[in-house]
Amino acid sequence: MSETKITIIGAGLSGLMSAYLLQKKGYEVTILEADTRSGGRIETLTGATGATMEMGATWFSKPHQNLIALLEEFNIPYFKQHTQGISLFETMSFVPPQKFEISDAEEPSYRIVGGTAKLIEKLVQEVGIQNIITNSKVTSIKEMDGYLEITTADGITSKASKVISTLPPHLLVQTIGFEPQLPESIEKLAKKTHTWMGESIKFSVEYATPFWRTNNYSGTLFSQASIIQEMYDHSTFDHNGYALKGFLNGGTHALSREERKEKVMLQLTKLFGTEANNYVDYHEKVWRDEPLTFFPYEQLLMGHENNGHPNYKNIFLNGKLFISGSETASQNPGYMEGSIVAAKEIAAQFLKKIK
Numbered sequence: 415m416s417e418t419k420i421t422i423i424g425a426g427l428s429g430l431m432s433a434y435l436l437q438k439k440g441y442e443v444t445i446l447e448a449d450t451r452s453g454g455r456i457e458t459l460t461g462a463t464g465a466t467m468e469m470g471a472t473w474f475s476k477p478h479q480n481l482i483a484l485l486e487e488f489n490i491p492y493f494k495q496h497t498q499g500i501s502l503f504e505t506m507s508f509v510p511p512q513k514f515e516i517s518d519a520e521e522p523s524y525r526i527v528g529g530t531a532k533l534i535e536k537l538v539q540e541v542g543i544q545n546i547i548t549n550s551k552v553t554s555i556k557e558m559d560g561y562l563e564i565t566t567a568d569g570i571t572s573k574a575s576k577v578i579s580t581l582p583p584h585l586l587v588q589t590i591g592f593e594p595q596l597p598e599s600i601e602k603l604a605k606k607t608h609t610w611m612g613e614s615i616k617f618s619v620e621y622a623t624p625f626w627r628t629n630n631y632s633g634t635l636f637s638q639a640s641i642i643q644e645m646y647d648h649s650t651f652d653h654n655g656y657a658l659k660g661f662l663n664g665g666t667h668a669l670s671r672e673e674r675k676e677k678v679m680l681q682l683t684k685l686f687g688t689e690a691n692n693y694v695d696y697h698e699k700v701w702r703d704e705p706l707t708f709f710p711y712e713q714l715l716m717g718h719e720n721n722g723h724p725n726y727k728n729i730f731l732n733g734k735l736f737i738s739g740s741e742t743a744s745q746n747p748g749y750m751e752g753s754i755v756a757a758k759e760i761a762a763q764f765l766k767k768i769k
């Protein structure tokens with residue numbers, strides 16, 4: 415088996431970035447992706463009005479230097495999150511919200527023009543669509559004499575000299591079988607490694623006009639009192655589409671979509687008046703219902719628990735299996751920046767020079 419044949423599991427930001435870097439070093443890379451699409455926890459939805467809405471990763475800021483450098487390398491523009499105007503903080507359901515303004519001196523967050531999926535599209539183009547096999551859910555990995563045998567849910571097997579997993583570590587050990595088994599210590603660690611945002615619920619309400627801006631609201635809301643816990647203006651950079659978007663209370667995953675939507679619209683009309691009811695569409699994504707991201711934990715984990723643990727730098731199955739993905743990065747694990755850092759750390763472990 416050629417030492418340059420690598421299989422990457424997962425076509426999220428980590429998997430695509432790892433492929434991009436390893437191809438540059440002369441490796442032959444195949445990505446196996448269980449879903450019908452690339453992107454993983456990055457998913458930009460385009461609504462009827464043309465508004466692009468992030469159901470997954472959205473924001474980054476200046477400390478995320480590896481991500482910013484990649485966007486600059488690819489000429490992908492980004493812009494500041496809109497925060498001008500009155501922001502709201504609901505402490506209790508029976509008192510009016512507190513009003514405040516976010517100072518221009520605050521460290522801004524940025525969004526990608528056209529949506530975070532622009533970065534995924536560019537990486538897919540760079541890596542080559544022919545090297546990304548979608549609808550390929552890896553179910554087991556077996557160590558053979560000098561290579562690894564990878565089996566997918568449809569029973570297809572393939573061989574690789576090295577395998578890089580980019581699944582969140584917890585999902586990896588809960589959903590892929592290994593022969594021989596992985597060391598107990600890494601299994602235990604992975605079961606206690608939190609998958610960032612795995613339990614979250616994202617929502618977006620699409621509008622024909624940004625009525626909140628006209629009424630001098632920023633669209634920013636923090637609430638301890640109702641279903642929407644955090645919300646921001648989600649208008650597009652070119653003002654082609656308008657939306658309010660944020661996170662719902664994760665506990666409401668047990669409700670139906672209609673029940674959540676009703677509560678969201680009630681909260682928005684209470685805060686912004688009846689204009690809020692003139693929405694074009696309501697969108698949501700319950701990430702804990704996504705089996706390619708989330709697997710229930712055996713015990714309660716704190717956000718980012720064990721993210722970036724140094725034991726993820728070990729190599730398994732006699733130097734053939736690498737455990738990567740954002741949650742393993744030594745800097746900013748769990749975030750898009752972490753995905754890029756993790757990919758760079760993996761690429762650095764492959765010593766072959768650029769051809």
Ligand SMILES: Cc1cc2nc3c(=O)[nH]c(=O)nc-3n(C[C@H](O)[C@H](O)[C@H](O)COP(=O)(O)OP(=O)(O)OC[C@H]3O[C@@H](n4cnc5c(N)ncnc54)[C@H](O)[C@@H]3O)c2cc1C
Nearest residue numbers: 424426427428448454455471472473552611740748749750
């Ligand atoms: C709601 C939400 C909001 C977020 N907001 C932000 C934000 O604002 N800023 C930020 O920086 N980050 C944010 N994040 C985190 C960010 O999305 C992740 O850090 C990043 O996308 C992780 O990329 P990854 O490639 O490491 O993992 P993933 O994106 O999880 O990729 C793993 C891939 O593996 C695939 N897969 C799973 N099982 C198998 C299998 N058995 N076989 C083959 N393929 C498999 C999955 O389908 C997926 O494509 C957010 C995440 C979510 C969910």
